[in-house]
Amino acid sequence: MNYKIPKTEVNKKLNSFQTLFRESGFKITPQREAIYKVLLESNNHPSIDEIYQKVKKQYASISLDTVYRNVESLEKMNLVNRICGIEGKNHFEANTTPHHHFICIKCHAIFDFMYEKANTQKIHLPKEILNLGKVQSTHLLVKGVCKKCNSHK
Numbered sequence: 001m002n003y004k005i006p007k008t009e010v011n012k013k014l015n016s017f018q019t020l021f022r023e024s025g026f027k028i029t030p031q032r033e034a035i036y037k038v039l040l041e042s043n044n045h046p047s048i049d050e051i052y053q054k055v056k057k058q059y060a061s062i063s064l065d066t067v068y069r070n071v072e073s074l075e076k077m078n079l080v081n082r083i084c085g086i087e088g089k090n091h092f093e094a095n096t097t098p099h100h101h102f103i104c105i106k107c108h109a110i111f112d113f114m115y116e117k118a119n120t121q122k123i124h125l126p127k128e129i130l131n132l133g134k135v136q137s138t139h140l141l142v143k144g145v146c147k148k149c150n151s152h153k
């Protein structure tokens with residue numbers, strides 16, 4: 001929800017995406033680019049199925065599996081984040097600016113929120129965590145009942 005990547009930023013990201021793919025040896029296919037575009041233009045953390053429904057409008061013959069594999073390669077290139085939602089359902093986003101998520105346990109909506117203090121560079125992690133290994137990123141996942149669901153219970 002909420003955060004939407006501005007149009008100019010979408011175009012910039014699509015341009016750098018082509019260079020990035022070329023450099024890392026991943027093939028740029030029109031389908032892959034279309035999938036990335038769907039993610040860049042979306043503001044609600046779509047699931048694979050939702051991405052598939054959108055890409056299918058443009059590429060009628062694309063399979064769910066192809067969509068999944070392409071999203072996975074985008075994830076490997078750190079262009080896309082995965083959020084594990086309610087009941088283990090995966091959601092994806094192309095907004096790679098550090099931010100955190102609130103998930104509604106009733107309607108399964110995912111809301112973005114910024115919380116500087118919990119970002120990897122700022123957070124002071126307890127030694128219980130540091131003892132486990134080198135920390136790469138931190139992500140705060142808050143579960144609750146959103147305002148909308150809470151108002152009509």
Ligand SMILES: [Zn+2]
Nearest residue numbers: 104107146149
């Ligand atoms: Zn809700």
Ligand SMILES: [Zn+2]
Nearest residue numbers: 093095101112
């Ligand atoms: Zn998000």
